[in-house]
Amino acid sequence: MNESRQKSLDERLANLPRDIAPPRNLWPAIAGRLRRSRSRPRPLLFAAAAGIAGACLASALTWSVLHGRTASPAAPLVAHASSFDEPRNAKYVAARDSLELSFRERLRLLDPATRAHIEASLAVIRQAHEDIRKALASDPESPVLEQLWQSTWHDEIDLYDNVVQATQNTMTRT
């Protein structure tokens, strides 16, 4: 009796459909994000350069990264995939800080609701980055964690750049 009823639970679980169609087509939103961010998947070894290729500060950041690599051979941006991380050299950090400063300035131009939404998104990205960093500390060889980690700081740069781009016309008019 007990066994047959317990088996019933197993059968019910086994009969649950694993596939559930999303209630709406998510592809247009996904494709839009992929088209906006880049034209193709980023090879790991070049992900650093691609990740900071925001239209507004692309030249400044690329300059910083390239010069940082030249000036700091002891601290290469990308040693190999398994130790991949956001570049930490001083010039990159300065350029990134500059981008964040522009982002903060532009953010003030937006209405409070939009601003709150963007800041909430940024908080989620940063929390995710921190969570993944901690997970990587205990599982440093996980390629999935490593890839997600890259995605989070790419997302942060993308967010900064999107805000800067979206407010470009406003800045031009003022």
Place this chain on the structure above:
Amino acid sequence: MLPPAIDAMVESAELVAAAAGGDLAAFESLYRQFAPRVYGLCLRLTGQREAAEDCTQESFVAAWRALAGFEQRSRFSTWLHRIAVHTVLARRRGLRVAYEVAEPKAGLPEVADPGSDAPLDLERAIAALPERARHVLVLVGLYGFSHAEAAQTLGIAEGTCKAQLHRARGLLAQALGLETS
């Protein structure tokens, strides 16, 4: 002629290779093929339709970005499911407060449970499980993760994973009016 399952794997491998080369149409085909499974996984892990939609989107965006690094040592579906689980866990940590105040049964999947007269009973019972027990049940009991994989993904010991599955099954049996072992 290849068996359908192998044929599908070969087709997926070809699509993965094309998508890794930047073919967005190939990636869309992968989306069409795998989105229902990813969405089902996200929905059962989060218990919320809107969160599941967001996590599904995020998972495919993350997969596209990471595709060049996918070495096909595992099946694409396995790799994609891991990305989805990490996406859900990362989002949950980032939105801890929002999840706590959300209606836990919102957005339940409208799927039939053939073993019950009340089709949503099992889904509701799963959604109502304590979070850790639900995660383990969904990964191990529904989506075929091994205990080792689930434990590693969730950041818990394998023994804890087994205990949580036992707990989840007991709670489910109780909720459905079944006798516990």
